[in-house]
Amino acid sequence: MIESSVQATLDQTLFKSKILICAGSGGVGKTTVSSTLAYKAAEMGKKVLVFTIDPSKRLATCLGLDHWNGNEILVKKFDQSSSGGGELWAAMIEPKKIFDEFVHENSSTKAEAQTMLDNRLYQELSTSLSGSQEFTSLQALNKAFKSGIYDLIVLDTPPAQHTLDFIQSPEVIFNLFKGPIVDWFMKIYDKKQGGMFSFIGKGTAVAINVLERLTGAEFISELQVFFATVSGWREAIQKTVIDTQNLMMGNDTQFVIVTNIDDSKLLEAEEVVREFKKRGFQVHHIIINKVLPEWTDLKPATGNQEKLISFYNSLKEFYSSQIQRLMQKEVRGFRAVEFWSLPQITQEQDELMSLEKLSKLFKGMNFMGGKL
């Protein structure tokens, strides 16, 4: 069995941290786990905000986010006497809205903002560019953190191709807006229009010609409008990027990796832990979500019941063989992290009841010892 000191560490993390970022690959149940962790912390008496991206209808309804008006919503206030009066708040992340707000805040005139909002490349960028969802989540997180209203903020990260995309997103966005490239592009085109092509190096001139041949003048002119506008935002963007980097690296920030029992997902989690640690992020917990519930005291049965029990046993066998195979591989990323399992539960009538139920089902697992 797990020692109680180990069992208590998740509670300690919830108690001490100011920011928890739940990361993991798609479909593992990050949104549910984030909400459950937030619920658990609120139950401990904390004032908690959970930021979700794209919650399911049921969860959105339960968190009051189905007809969301943009303000944080109080989901549940816990009893003062029994639970220390914690509060669970929820909010959603809407990348497009956050980007548009940023445009308005950083434009000197309304007309300037509108030019950008109408630019097709901007529209593509604010909705579909990889990194834009991640970046806007971090921005929203930063804003909420600075408001100082909450004891703890739990961030559910957007679906990504790879978990690492999340931590790289500020860098990606930064590269896009960074000074030199904007300057470079603007300079070339200003000069070209003024007929002063000779000032740019020959290599650059050729490269630009090739770009024009490949994309066409129309694309280039859209690009020009885009860069002309962002060139004025450099400082604001740089500040946001630095702020979000600091936020992720902060002492009170922890990453929680969410995964499931699938061997490829576990392998990815291992790699993610290694990478996160290498970059100096704090990762202490991995949560293996949706594990098969465990019944150890099943009584022998006959007939139909026996058939179902043996079906259950074969499922159990299958999952444990997946783990066994994984154990034979290199899993050094798993050292010095704690494993928790959350069982797959069936739906309760009310999703808040599911969160309450789940919040009590975190179970420490002795992974490196070979038992799971």
Add this chain to the structure above:
Amino acid sequence: MENDNSEQQPRQYKPIVFISGKGGVGKSVVAASLAHHLTKKGKKVLLVELGEKSFFEKFFQLDREGKTVSYKAQEIRPNLFIAIWDFKACLKEYVSFYIKSEKLYDLFFGNQMMQKLIQAAPALKELALLGKATSGPRHVGPKLDYDHIIIDSYSTGHHRALLKAPKGIAQVIKKGPMGVQSENMMQVIQDPNLCQQVIVIKPEDLPTVEGLELKDNLKKDLGLNSTIVCNQILNFPISQKEMLDEAKNSSGSNKELLEYFAKILDEQSICIKQVVEKDPNYIPVKFCFHNSDKYEFIAELGKSFGGSSK
């Protein structure tokens, strides 16, 4: 298994097949199984991953044979080829096709600022990938000599954005090569004889809802039809009614287990019903307790892609 031969008709797959679905539903495994199935029919198949990091390299343990999955296709089983397409490689190929001069090409990609611009320019990634995927029918670039290209695409939201990119670009940029190419890509994607959309779900609430939503959205955005694959269907030994009957006469853990599986089975049945409503011809794939040999595993799953019961 539906093995009534008189009712069976072989399923037809198009030259370019995109596989999408919510994260965690088993898109990649379905893509590999379909690819394997088609090779068994005597077809030459290219299985494609998108991005920079290969899933199949580890999945098929190609690293153990000292192989890596790269842009250049490799044959890993008879007639089964595998490749990974990242947008930079696609773009380079496209550019070298247009700019015959090697020197110009080097100047273009050698320019550091140009490299950054390529990274940053919105929609360029999507266009480069789709450009490669549709290069065969458009007669652009090196010949892709396969009967089928199975693309293990992004999960729902990203896949939708990927397919929408050429339409968006074609609408704003009507002139110039980029506009023309985008228009052509769209035509190929929308041609039901050339391209096919497969959406993978598993019979749980969220993946089903999200998968069916994608089906509606692809129809709405681009007029595309999609085939649903219902993956990981649990083959319970007894019915839900039998579980509940047994539960009445049980107690403790036994009762909990019976009730638990009754609910899981209920969710599964509801999901399958929703799928049937949207796609009566959907492809059911049973949950497979596979051993460690992944080729046997995909061969087993591949059997599901053969016939359709009418």
